Amino acid sequence: MAKFLTNKEENYSQWYNDLVIKADMAENSAVRGCMVIKPYGYAIWEKVQSELDKMFKATGHVNAYFPLFIPKSFLSREADHVEGFAKECAVVTHYRLKNDENGRGVVVDPAAKLEEELIVRPTSETIIWNSYKNWVHSYRDLPLLINQWANVVRWEMRTRLFLRTAEFLWQEGHTAHATQEEAIEETQKMINVYAEFAENFMAIPVIKGVKTASERFAGALDTYTIETLMQDGKALQAGTSHFLGQNFAKAFDVQFTDKSGKLDYVWATSWGVSTRLIGALIMAHSDNNGLVLPPNLAPIQVVIVPIFKNPEQLNAISKEADKIKTGLESLGISVKYDDRDNNTPGFKFADYELKGVPVRLAIGPRDLENGTVEVARRDTLTKEVVSMQAITNYIRDLLREIQENIFSKALKFRKENISYVDSWEEFVDTLNKKGGFIYAHWDGTPATEEKIKEMTKATIRCIPLDSKEEEGKCILTGKPSTKRVLFARAY
RNA sequence: CGGGGUGUAGCGCAGCCCGGUUAGCGCAUCUGGUUUGGGACCAGAGGGUCGCAGGUUCGAAUCCUGCCAUCCCGACCA
Numbered sequence: 001m002a003k004f005l006t007n008k009e010e011n012y013s014q015w016y017n018d019l020v021i022k023a024d025m026a027e028n029s030a031v032r033g034c035m036v037i038k039p040y041g042y043a044i045w046e047k048v049q050s051e052l053d054k055m056f057k058a059t060g061h062v063n064a065y066f067p068l069f070i071p072k073s074f075l076s077r078e079a080d081h082v083e084g085f086a087k088e089c090a091v092v093t094h095y096r097l098k099n100d101e102n103g104r105g106v107v108v109d110p111a112a113k114l115e116e117e118l119i120v121r122p123t124s125e126t127i128i129w130n131s132y133k134n135w136v137h138s139y140r141d142l143p144l145l146i147n148q149w150a151n152v153v154r155w156e157m158r159t160r161l162f163l164r165t166a167e168f169l170w171q172e173g174h175t176a177h178a179t180q181e182e183a184i185e186e187t188q189k190m191i192n193v194y195a196e197f198a199e200n201f202m203a204i205p206v207i208k209g210v211k212t213a214s215e216r217f218a219g220a221l222d223t224y225t226i227e228t229l230m231q232d233g234k235a236l237q238a239g240t241s242h243f244l245g246q247n248f249a250k251a252f253d254v255q256f257t258d259k260s261g262k263l264d265y266v267w268a269t270s271w272g273v274s275t276r277l278i279g280a281l282i283m284a285h286s287d288n289n290g291l292v293l294p295p296n297l298a299p300i301q302v303v304i305v306p307i308f309k310n311p312e313q314l315n316a317i318s319k320e321a322d323k324i325k326t327g328l329e330s331l332g333i334s335v336k337y338d339d340r341d342n343n344t345p346g347f348k349f350a351d352y353e354l355k356g357v358p359v360r361l362a363i364g365p366r367d368l369e370n371g372t373v374e375v376a377r378r379d380t381l382t383k384e385v386v387s388m389q390a391i392t393n394y395i396r397d398l399l400r401e402i403q404e405n406i407f408s409k410a411l412k413f414r415k416e417n418i419s420y421v422d423s424w425e426e427f428v429d430t431l432n433k434k435g436g437f438i439y440a441h442w443d444g445t446p447a448t449e450e451k452i453k454e455m456t457k458a459t460i461r462c463i464p465l466d467s468k469e470e471e472g473k474c475i476l477t478g479k480p481s482t483k484r485v486l487f488a489r490a491y
Numbered sequence: 492c493g494g495g496g497u498g499u500a501g502c503g504c505a506g507c508c509c510g511g512u513u514a515g516c517g518c519a520u521c522u523g524g525u526u527u528g529g530g531a532c533c534a535g536a537g538g539g540u541c542g543c544a545g546g547u548u549c550g551a552a553u554c555c556u557g558c559c560a561u562c563c564c565g566a567c568c569a
Binding site: 084154156157164215217218219220223237240242309341348349353364365366374 | 567
């Protein structure tokens, strides 16, 4: 396991900050709990965006954009929704500054007080459903399958880089359907899209499930989640998809006429993933040398480092490097040729490892003589010498292998850190000594869930979709249970 | 909002307890030279309102008070 997660003396967040700054991922901003995402980190996010966007389009969704500000009255239309978000809202009360009469600087102009305060969106259900009211009249207008890429603000009491920042980037899908069945189907379809994305692109295995009532999205009837396990044994919720029933349709009076001419409220879903995924990526795969990026999300998949003593040598190497670069790029592989002469090869090796570039090629005079290339892979840190003729296909296959290897490594880790326990002692013991995911029986009551949380800080991450029916007794109360649920300490 | 820690150059820190020249160190930066197959070396240079405000003192990075920021633990968190 990576040093940063095991070394107790070294402050975890200090390390994280450090890696992130050194890797040009982010730096602390002067603004509370917000982050600056540096170009390299943002490039990873852009990859996430473009791959997800393709999947959304393939499932019939389109993009749109809605306002940043939400009138306070909108937010309060749905009772559960406002209760869930009220405590973490940034509020705009004024729209103008003026010069201070008795001194320096600017002050808020009291005359510019807004009649109705505006909330900086913590999520967009309300403002979007306010629009949908005007967009939906007939069954012919349905389904409405819209996604928005945006930033949202949640004034959390405690923030954590990438995992819980005050402002974060995300996508939020908001759909409207004619029937309950169709909406539920959409909710499930999207959690499957997220699961596929997490496993195939991020190389992080997930457990799909539904949240318990107390962990549900504010205003939802059901929340589907994908739960992931980080290297330190803590769980991270990586994406959610909500079945909203008719709650928002009723709150915003969105009705349609169905085929038989009857008026009914529409059925809704919403679903989202955020820059938290970048946090998951870092925490799931990083090692002591820095980031480990799965090839499918790496902004740079292959870096070529020339090793040379003089400009003549560099020229000769560059010719070969360019050929390789062109060959790889024709296969859709992103390649960077780093011919800067102001850093030594050793420095570049370490730097690209820190940045998680999956494959590094080194070409020196020795290789020119032999017609070879040195190939180093980031996931295993091993090196091989490959002939120049074979290099293009070799790299294509290698990238695939690395992608699979990173996933199976994470899967193996997860397997080793899933426990099945049947008693309270075992539960507490596993939690403290091992951590990870714990499958255990629960009597199904919010009171028991709450009590377990209080006693152990472990929460029910989800009721897994593939959990088998089996007779059992609740680990706390001993009452009968028919299914195991997934417990863990979480971020 | 409670408990604890920290704030000194771009980054990481020492100095503070026990006040006393011109505030140091490592990394990074710049210049010159030698280097370049795993984070190069030598020589030189630049860079600081010591978080902010007030107080004590002949004298404050150092002591006192207040404030601010930040981190950790709690509370909070789909």
